[in-house]
Amino acid sequence: MAVCDLCGSDVNVSEYQVKPKDDKVNLCETCLTQIESGNLDENHFNCLNDSMWSEVPAVKVLSYRLLKQLGRNDMLDMMYLEEDEQAWADYEEEVLKDSNGNILKDGDSVTVIKDLEVKGAGKTVKRGTTVKNIRMCDVAGHVSCKVDGIGSIYLKAEFLKKI
Numbered sequence: 001m002a003v004c005d006l007c008g009s010d011v012n013v014s015e016y017q018v019k020p021k022d023d024k025v026n027l028c029e030t031c032l033t034q035i036e037s038g039n040l041d042e043n044h045f046n047c048l049n050d051s052m053w054s055e056v057p058a059v060k061v062l063s064y065r066l067l068k069q070l071g072r073n074d075m076l077d078m079m080y081l082e083e084d085e086q087a088w089a090d091y092e093e094e095v096l097k098d099s100n101g102n103i104l105k106d107g108d109s110v111t112v113i114k115d116l117e118v119k120g121a122g123k124t125v126k127r128g129t130t131v132k133n134i135r136m137c138d139v140a141g142h143v144s145c146k147v148d149g150i151g152s153i154y155l156k157a158e159f160l161k162k163i
Contacts, residue, residue: 004028005059006066007047016062020091023058035066042070049075057085064089094140102162104143108134110160123150130163131155 002013005025012029027035034040045066052063052075060081067075068089081089096104099113109132116125125147134155137144142154 002026004031005054005056006031006051006063007044018058018062018088019093021058021088025056025058025062038069040066040070045070048072052079057082057088061085061089094136096136096141096143096157098160098162099158100161104134104136104157104160104162106135109163110134110143110145111163112155113159113161116155116159118150118153121150125150125153125155131160134160 001010003010004013004027007028007030009028009030013026014029014032015024016027016032016035017024030044034044048063048067048070051059052067054060054063060079064076064079064081067079098104098110104110109130112125112127112129112131115127117123118125129147131145131147134143134145137154139154141158142156143160144152144154146152
């Protein structure tokens with residue numbers, strides 16, 4: 001029978017991926033619900049006093065992130081993470097939002113909200129142009145897409161509106 005890697009509960013335990021790696025930890029329903037909602041009950045997460053010393057890197061990384069979110073710098077100062085574990089723990093997935101604050105993701109369709117000059121091409125993406133099937137890319141604050149008559153380009157998310 002599986003138990004939660006954080007609190008030791010065996011109630012409705014399921015796997016949870018510690019991104020960006022594929023490593024998974026077992027979490028009970030209580031831990032999982034609080035982590036996904038972002039509303040952490042500090043009393044419940046007193047269990048991190050023990051889980052932060054786990055030999056399993058994914059458990060240590062998740063414990064570190066939760067302690068950081070709870071503002072428990074006293075506990076963080078005691079933790080030791082290898083360099084690669086520290087980089088993993090500090091990873092934050094970029095959430096791109098359009099001009100109205102809507103979250104953008106791969107495959108979305110968007111409309112351009114102002115005329116944008118394409119550097120080096122001598123062309124302009126006109127306001128109101130619809131762009132389908134955008135892709136997240138490694139350029140901060142930008143999406144990758146194909147625009148008719150121009151080709152593949154990067155567009156700043158702040159100049160887009162999700163359809």
